[in-house]
Amino acid sequence: MNEWLLAAVVLLAALVPCGIVCALRSAVDGLVALELAGMIDTAILVLLSEGLHRQPFVDLAVVAAVLSFAGALVFARVLERWV
Amino acid sequence: MSVRHLAEYVLLVLGTGTLVLSAIGVLVMRSVYDRLHYVGSASVGAALVCIAVTVRESFSLIGNKTLLIAFFLLVTGPVLVHATARAARVRERGGWSIGDGEDVDMAQ
Numbered sequence: 351m352n353e354w355l356l357a358a359v360v361l362l363a364a365l366v367p368c369g370i371v372c373a374l375r376s377a378v379d380g381l382v383a384l385e386l387a388g389m390i391d392t393a394i395l396v397l398l399s400e401g402l403h404r405q406p407f408v409d410l411a412v413v414a415a416v417l418s419f420a421g422a423l424v425f426a427r428v429l430e431r432w433v
Numbered sequence: 434m435s436v437r438h439l440a441e442y443v444l445l446v447l448g449t450g451t452l453v454l455s456a457i458g459v460l461v462m463r464s465v466y467d468r469l470h471y472v473g474s475a476s477v478g479a480a481l482v483c484i485a486v487t488v489r490e491s492f493s494l495i496g497n498k499t500l501l502i503a504f505f506l507l508v509t510g511p512v513l514v515h516a517t518a519r520a521a522r523v524r525e526r527g528g529w530s531i532g533d534g535e536d537v538d539m540a541q
Binding site: 353366368376386390409411416419422429430 | 445448452455457475476483489499510519521524
């Protein structure tokens with residue numbers, strides 16, 4: 351295991367607090383945790399791509415960054431208006 | 434160990450540490466507005482991780498893409514924070530504008 355994979359494992363553990371907040375707190379608190387989890391996910395995918403020497407996999411991180419941003423904006427607007 | 438390796442390790446540790454501390458902060462804080470501060474710091478942490486990969490790979494295919502991700506995260510992080518704070522305020526008070534009972538000094 352190299353240092354990139356080690357950092358990815360550490361960041362995987364950092365997803366646990368986000369899951370706890372999503373499960374136990376209010377909807378807006380869960381949205382905050384979801385946004386944080388999206389950023390952590392993006393970093394994990396970058397680290398896995400580097401650690402496993404699979405450079406094309408970094409495209410997944412690009413897609414995850416864009417989609418997590420768009421999804422969080424949609425969630426924020428839905429929570430603001432309808433829920 | 435060259436300066437380049439040292440730089441990538443420092444950036445990797447700083448980025449990972451910032452993300453972990455942000456996750457702990459989101460768990461520990463009490464209100465949604467307190468939690469939102471940690472989303473901004475998390476965008477910096479994720480960008481640091483991406484820049485660490487850029488330093489390692491230089492301006493290659495993966496290096497350019499990780500630099501793009503870092504730039505994207507740094508730009509969109511504050512946008513997310515603002516949109517979520519707006520949603521929280523609208524849910525809490527029913528509107529975005531200043532209410533009758535609120536004392537907000539706009540000069541400051």
